[in-house]
Amino acid sequence: MYVQHKSHAQLAEQFNRDAKRVDWHDETLWLVRIKRDRAASQVAEWEQLREAASQIKNNVLSNLHDYLLQFEQHALANGIHVHWAADATEHNEIVHAIIRKHNINHIVKSKSMLTEECGLNEYLHGQDIEVIDTDLGERIVQLAKEPPSHIVLPCIHWKKEEIGELFHQHLGTPKGNADPQFLTAAARAHLREHFLAGKLAITGVNFAVAETGEVVVCTNEGNADLGVQLADVHIACMGIEKIIPQRKHLAIFLRLLARSATGQPITTYSSHFQKPREGQEMHIVLVDNGRSRRLASDDFRNVLKCIRCGACFNTCPVYRRSGGHSYHTAVAGPIGSILAPGLDTIYLLPLPCVGRAPMFAR
Amino acid sequence: MSSREKILAALKQNQPARQPLPDAHTGRTQPGNLKEKFIQALTDIGGKAVEAQGWKAIAAALREAFPAPAQIINTIPGLNSEFEILSSKFHPHDFRNVSPAILQGQFGVAENGAVWLTNEQMGDQALPYICEHLALIISQRDIIPTLHEAYDRISNSTYRLGAFIAGPSKTADIEQSLVLGAHGPKSLTVFILD
Amino acid sequence: MELILKNTGVNRIFVDGRFSYNLIDMNVGLFIPCYIDQLYPQVGIATLELLEKHGVKVSYPANQTCCGQPMANSGFEHLAHNCNRNFINSFASFDYIVCPSGSCTLHIKEHLHDAKLEAEATEIRKRIFELTEFLTDVVGIQHLNARFPHKVGIHQSCHGLRGLHLAQMSELMAAPFSKPGQLLRQVQDLELISLDRKDECCGFGGTFSVFEEAVSVKMGQDRVADHVNHEAEYITGVDMSCLMHLDGILKRKKSPVKVIHIAEILNSK
Known part of the structure; x- marks a missing residue:
């Protein structure tokens, strides 16, 4: 089906018809940036960490072939099934085949921008499989039948009154109740039932360690962990660029990630999955989907160093005033404009995002 | 050619000239008083730190915070005279009413208030994530400055699940309002043993 | 006491508790962006006067045009070759090129190339300065004789x-x-x-x-x-x-x- 997209400028113009809402969106995200600045300023060696992380990623990209083989070898030895997907379709088919093998029609999924990129939810929906996004923000946009508008804060464009109304419609909360505490409790109860019923859990991957064959998943809500630990099958989906060489490098990346993302010193949960739980089946899907091609480009290779902290969104003056849905890529915002596979253009406006991204130090 | 071979061939062809791996030990700060830093960091992220003189003190504090009929599940031998020890009679789904689960942590990280533990300390891997409230116990001498020292300690050990847990489960997805207890424990108490 | 500012060829002389300048040998080409020329000529004049006030010998190459930035930024750099050639012809002979615009300066610094005159282009990319960085880093101004009560x-x-x-x-x-x-x-x-x-x-x-x-x-x-x-x-x-x-x-x-x-x-x- 051919879809005539409106341009970013047209969608941004629509977004800007409500100036007060733009101000609210802008201020909310700016506050996250301030939190990041405060957290970063408390680490004396911040810029050194960024530089080290950037160099580690340079090394990874220059040796990705060997690191992936090393990772695969260790993951297999750890009892994990490893799959390779050349593109989004193959990724979706691999995931679907695992689900079908277990005769499951209801799965829980924690945040994974890769599965957004691959359109996994729509694909599985077409196969009559219900996917429940368990991150609160992702569940909200899922109920609203929208894509996330921010990779770390998926429903940052929603006001609490609107979420109250959405929950009233879908979860039966009292009309007019827009208290975040109350709405979160309602979502907790609603999603708890899905966790307890979930036989298969999909997670994304923040880092995959070549040396140990483990994957690390970071969340604040604990939704990835609850999903995985209550399910019989765990599928972790990752882009091939998520590899880092050694376990000790996690220190550098985890020190940067949450501080850059939300200003927290670390996410509540940083879970290292090295071997499946006793009796559990664990799969890792390694996805290329344009990444190996991107690796060849001197101009665009650096984008493969991105750790998806989302700091560039919060500092981007255009993103803050145009909203995540004005972009046309699975990952919105400034980084999304260069991240999307096959997309070889870049918005030419200012570059504060580059000074904030942990990976693009000098 | 399989996708695996195709991807690997493309990578081999497209990856740039080898770049060196930098020294992973660049940039470490040594916070002053590690215990104070840890307590501050944990408090800042919504957790609670309690300094305790011994097992009896911990048991008393837990009894006070979670009076009967709260179901307390314990995985620590030092507390088995006080609280029911985790046994195989439980199904993971049973843990949702547990307040609190008590687990031994391996060490705490002063810069971020995180506690490291592995499946060995969890009893059941679902327990620390599904319980209503969580209590972790670390020794004061096991507080280290940063994540660099943390990975020095973890070294090349193996585990099924290794986890940093830093504070209670939380979300700020609704208008950036912080709410504790998103999906997992609504509170986290870390007991620091002298 | 005389200090030589490294790599600039500028002599700074310390007199009466502050620096003064000996910039006589320095040949500066004034690059005035097209929109300043057309819409804000007073900015070009102020730039010239300011530089001369601080002892800088300034020339204004009359054949200069737009530097080509709007075309290049829109993805039409390949249509800006004549702008590049003209810029090189206008400015290659100067020790420094000074411009009262960060954006035009950056464009030249990062994007001035010419298949036939690449050596000259490379030199210009090194010698172009935005006005304030020229004043602080090359001239080394420590004391301005200016007043603006606002x-x-x-x-x-x-x-x-x-x-x-x-x-x-x-x-x-x-x-x-x-x-x-x-x-x-x-x-x-x-x-x-x-x-x-x-x-x-x-x-x-x-x-x-x-x-x-x-x-x-x-x-x-x-x-x-x-x-x-x-x-x-x-x-x-x-x-x-x-x-x-x-x-x-x-x-x-x-x-x-x-x-x-x-x-x-x-x-x-």
Whole structure:
């Protein structure tokens, strides 16, 4: 089906018809940036960490072939099934085949921008499989039948009154109740039932360690962990660029990630999955989907160093005033404009995002 | 050619000239008083730190915070005279009413208030994530400055699940309002043993 | 006491407790962006007077045109070859090229190439300076004889800030500095105001303001509001293009706040 997209400028113009809402969106995200600045300023060696992380990623990209083989070898030895997907379709088919093998029609999924990129939810929906996004923000946009508008804060464009109304419609909360505490409790109860019923859990991957064959998943809500630990099958989906060489490098990346993302010193949960739980089946899907091609480009290779902290969104003056849905890529915002596979253009406006991204130090 | 071979061939062809791996030990700060830093960091992220003189003190504090009929599940031998020890009679789904689960942590990280533990300390891997409230116990001498020292300690050990847990489960997805207890424990108490 | 400023060929002479300059041998070509030439000639004049006041020998090559930035930024760099050739022909003979615009300076510094005259192009890319960095880094001005009794806010233009590093970027965890600020602080009776967001983009971005009108306008409005809320009488900066954008917004609001290029302030008496 051919879809005539409106341009970013047209969608941004629509977004800007409500100036007060733009101000609210802008201020909310700016506050996250301030939190990041405060957290970063408390680490004396911040810029050194960024530089080290950037160099580690340079090394990874220059040796990705060997690191992936090393990772695969260790993951297999750890009892994990490893799959390779050349593109989004193959990724979706691999995931679907695992689900079908277990005769499951209801799965829980924690945040994974890769599965957004691959359109996994729509694909599985077409196969009559219900996917429940368990991150609160992702569940909200899922109920609203929208894509996330921010990779770390998926429903940052929603006001609490609107979420109250959405929950009233879908979860039966009292009309007019827009208290975040109350709405979160309602979502907790609603999603708890899905966790307890979930036989298969999909997670994304923040880092995959070549040396140990483990994957690390970071969340604040604990939704990835609850999903995985209550399910019989765990599928972790990752882009091939998520590899880092050694376990000790996690220190550098985890020190940067949450501080850059939300200003927290670390996410509540940083879970290292090295071997499946006793009796559990664990799969890792390694996805290329344009990444190996991107690796060849001197101009665009650096984008493969991105750790998806989302700091560039919060500092981007255009993103803050145009909203995540004005972009046309699975990952919105400034980084999304260069991240999307096959997309070889870049918005030419200012570059504060580059000074904030942990990976693009000098 | 399989996708695996195709991807690997493309990578081999497209990856740039080898770049060196930098020294992973660049940039470490040594916070002053590690215990104070840890307590501050944990408090800042919504957790609670309690300094305790011994097992009896911990048991008393837990009894006070979670009076009967709260179901307390314990995985620590030092507390088995006080609280029911985790046994195989439980199904993971049973843990949702547990307040609190008590687990031994391996060490705490002063810069971020995180506690490291592995499946060995969890009893059941679902327990620390599904319980209503969580209590972790670390020794004061096991507080280290940063994540660099943390990975020095973890070294090349193996585990099924290794986890940093830093504070209670939380979300700020609704208008950036912080709410504790998103999906997992609504509170986290870390007991620091002298 | 005589100090030689490294790599600049400039002699700084320490006299009566402050530096004075011996710039007689230095041949500076003045590069005036087209929109300054057409719309803000007073900025070009102020730049010339300011440089001459500090002992710099300045020439203005009359054949200069637009540097080609609008074309290059829109993806038509291949159509800007004649601009490049003309720029090289106009400026290759100078020791330094000085320009009262961060964005045009950055364009030349990063994108001036010529298949036949690449050696000359390379030299020019090394020798071009934005006005304030030329004054602080090459001339080494420590004392300005200027007075401007007003409250002034600095607009940090992105190309100057992030491309030329005229000031520290607020997101970097590094010691702050500001070359325009350093000069403005030498102006008598000038009060520099502080802003909530000290280096947010104004939304001009050249062709961005044409293609992304709504966001461009909103960014400009927000930038103006920050200055107004902190009681600026003037908004100044190193790029007249950003200031032009802000001026349009101020005028629509019928605001008494004015924009002024930094050269005009530094040259005021």
